[in-house]
Amino acid sequence: MADSSVDSSAIEQPKPLRILIIGAGIGGLITALALRQQGHDVQIFESSKLAQETGAAIHLASNANGLLRRMGLDAEAIGGVECVGVIEYIPQTGAVKYQVDTAKMGKMWQHPWHLVHRAHLHTALKELATGSEGKGQAAKLHVASRVQSVDAKNCTITLEDGSTVQGDVVVGADGVHSRARTSIPGGDKHPFDSGKSAFRFLLPTDVLSSDPQTAEFIKKTGYLTMWIAEDRRLIMYPCVNNTMMNFVAIHPSKESEADITGAGWQETGSKARMLEIYKSFAPSIRAILEKADESKLKVWQLLDMEQMPSFIHEKLAVIGDAAHPFLPHQGQGGGQAIEDGVALAAVLPMGTTPADVKERLQIFEECRYERAHKIQSFTRTAGMDTAELAAKGEKLDMMVYMAYNFGHDAWDYTTNALQKHLKSKDKSLRFRSPIEFGAAPGPRRPLCFHPNATELNALRQKTPETSRTYSIKFRTSRTYLQNLLPAGFAFTSPATAVSATISCTTLDGMAWLASGGYSHLGLYIHGINYTKRDGSKVFGTYLPVLFENLADPIITGRDELGMPKLFADIDVKENADKGCEIALSWRGTTFGTFTLSDLNEEPPVMNGEHSAAPVQRGPGPPPPPPEQGTFFYRYVPAVGEPGKSDVEYPVLAPKPEAVAGATPPKSFATKTASISLQAEDWQALPTLHHVSEWLAGMPIYGVEEAKLVRSTGVTDLSGARRIE
Structure with missing residues (x-):
């Protein structure tokens, strides 16, 4: 009998790309480090003998600092000082003009804002990129190696001594007087x-x-x-x-x-x-x-410098000052070079082939071109003299600038863009959301039209419909979650640390299920708004996925509401109101465990009990507007046309009104709760592995609150409507 086992040695392993980086400044070194960690063969060519950065200090705002931390560099370890405030004095008198405590604002951002010596940052990046320790093969640094010219099509660089080096990608990180830039059509810009x-x-x-x-x-x-x-x-x-x-x-x-x-x-x-x-x-x-x-x-x-027509050509990409030199007025020059380098690595993971490079560089440019130039524009405005601002009618809004600058994660953003690109190319994929299988009887059919209305009403009176909802609210990453949001949806706050809730409800006595019940468990993302075509906004919580353990509510919820429902087993083990353990699984494979303990009953909230006079608000961003309900997104794929939809649109389920005749709910609260999510492969979770992988990658920064709410009377969300 022939041996059916697979010889792993016969499987072709992905090969690293050969990356040629021109310049060993901060931009060149962060690019080398990020690409090294992706597993590639990185060569750096530096014109100086020591490749030593000798500048003064540099800003590492949240957008750049988070990327460095991802790469394994903590600013505190190289003498970084957290920026906790901004103060401006009147130059002629030395008196204080204004003072802002950025430490309080810092809670909005996922990573702190650090101020570091440029030489210390440069040295640390050089050691991480070229040292023997760390992930991937050490990048090789060639000093006193001035690049004379670049052949972008053939991916070749020529050094001043006439020697040539061949690679798969060339990165021009050679500063404001870049030679690499001239190899891009229209790139012969002079600072x-x-x-x-x-x-x-x-x-x-x-x-x-x-x-x-x-x-x-x-x-x-x-x-x-x-x-x-x-x-x-x-x-x-x-x-x-x-x-x-x-x-x-x-x-x-x-x-x-x-x-x-x-x-x-x-x-x-x-x-x-x-x-x-x-x-x-x-x-x-x-x-x-x-x-x-x-x-x-x-x-x-x-x-x-005038705006470059492009950052890329053939297999060449320019980054940092070579692509978009920055004035210093917002301290984002180094940060944008760091974003460039990490974004470039994100589109070139291990397994990228030389044939893929050109289109991957196009994704890099799509992710970087608009953002870099927008921050450039902000920076020019911030540096204008008072008279020039007045003459041009410009107004400075540093909070808007800061929100745009700080509230971005180039790795999350670019990785998501790459995944969308790869999925769009794979014609074997079927883009499907949990959507309808056709009309069917369900919980939202009006009682008066039910063929057995009398019996159904009697059943409801005999066996009241009840619910038990366990919820855990936690802090997580906006830059990670926002990649789930369809077009039109956005976070209301620019903060990169946001709130979400895992909520599990067990329903019993459901008349439309012959007094039976079921459980559902979903992820709810708070602080979301949808911008309508007329520019007005709707505010609510976004529901990207809802697991249920019974086919009937899944089908009716998909068909009648367009809700994103998937099947999973949900096991709720309770402990006399003092706690519970919830297991989320599929055919014996558990991919989520949630626990609550030490629950204590809260006093009932009477109408108006907590009302108070409006609080006078000081400076800073305004509080978010009240949420109007729960958003989800309906998607119906087109048959025979992979990647196309017959219809797709956003839905809002308004906050339900209290069920007539229902008794006040009982609420129990605790601070003791935990969330554990596991990624499983396609063999363990053939239809859910993509969801489990995404959930397991979601950062959890800490539990904010956890509750149990017991209620009688169950709403059917019949008020849900498409937004426009």
């Missing part, structure tokens, strides 16, 4: 002086604290401090474990251009000229500038 230049220097914190004139400005640790005049400004913030203060003094270029002989970061500045430029500032501020070490004082032009 130009934005009209502003900047002095930069570092001072030990204790030097400032020991001087009575300057000590006042550093009493608050972790603060970004600004002095903004009509056409010049001074910015100060801490780094190196709060032992150093970084300074950037932005001013009209014409006032220091005599000091700038080139366009690099290492031009030595004149201290006398700097003091002259800031002579109108208060003595206490000039006292700071007096402390600058002239031998270490640097000055450079703030360069801008």
Whole structure:
């Protein structure tokens, strides 16, 4: 008999791509690290001998910091200081203009905002990318290897010594004066002086604290401090474990251009000229500038550039300053380079073939082009002089800028885009939601039209319909959950840490099921809005999936409401109101376990008992509007046309009114609850493995509350309607 076993050695294993990265700055190194971790062969070509970043400090806002953490780099470990506040002083007097506590706002963001020394970040990235420790094969760094030209089609680079190197992907991370950029049609853009230049220097914190004139400005640790005049400004913030203060003094270029002989970061500045430029500032501020070490004082032009027509061509992609140089006014230049590098790695997972590269780079550009340029536009506006803002009728809204900048996860976003692309190409897939199998009798058929209305009504009176609902509300990642939302839906808050609930209800005495019952368990995502075609918004909770353990309610819920229902076994083991354990499984394979314990009865809420006068709200984002019900999305696939739908639209089930004659519900609460979700493969869960994998990947940051609610009378959601 022939051996039917499969020889694993005969199965072709995926091969790594050969990635050629031009430039070993922050953008080049984060790209190397991310692609190394994807399993590829990474080669870095750096024109300098040491590949050492020598700049001052850099911002790692939540959007960039989260990506670094994903790659294994914690800013705290390299002296990063969390930015907990922003304070602006009036330059001429030194008096406080305003102060914002960003630590309170920080709870909105999934990751903290750190301020780090650029050289420390550069060194850490270099060690992670090229060191022997870590996931994947170490990237190889070639120093003193200046790239002369790039052949994007043949994926070849030519070095100044005439030698050539062949790869599968070329990444241009060679800065604002990029040579790689010129290999993109229309990419022969030249940076130009934005009209502003900047002095930069570092001072030990204790030097400032020991001087009575300057000590006042550093009493608050972790603060970004600004002095903004009509056409010049001074910015100060801490780094190196709060032992150093970084300074950037932005001013009209014409006032220091005599000091700038080139366009690099290492031009030595004149201290006398700097003091002259800031002579109108208060003595206490000039006292700071007096402390600058002239031998270490640097000055450079703030360069801008016209928008590139594309970031990609053939098998070449440019990132960071090579693609979109940033002015420093929002501290996002380094962050956007980090986003570029991680997004590029996200579209090139192990298993990507050389033939896939061109279309994968197109996905990368779709994910990065609009976002990078929008933040560029925000940054230019933020850097405008007062007179220029007035002349152009521009208004600064830093909360809007911060929400857009901080509230993004390039890995989650780009990975989702890649998955959509792959699914769109696979014609064997059938895009199906839990949708109807045809009309059938169900719970929403009006009693007066039922053929046995009298008997049904008597049955309801004899056996009341009851429900027991266990729920666990928890904090999770918006950037992970938002990939579930269809077009038109969005989170109301820009916060990246959001709330969701696992809710399990057991129904008994259901008349339409011959006094039987069933259980359902769903994921409910809070704080969602839907924007209608006329621009108005509807607010509610989004339900992406509802598991039920009986066919009849699944079919009727799909057909009559368009609800996203799937079958699963739901085992609820109760412990006399003090707790329970719920198991979610399919044919013996458990993929979810939820526990509640130490439940204690809550006092009943009487009408108006908790009403109070409106609370006066201080500065900050407004509270979310009241939710109007539960959203779900109806989807009906077209027969014989994979990937197309006959119809799809959003539905809102308004909050149900109390059932007539029902007794007040009893509520029990606890803080002791847990959620455990497991990913299973297609063999264990042939029809649910994709759902289990997604649920298991959902971050859980902590339980907010857990409850049991016992009720009589059950609503049938007959008020559900398509939104438009």
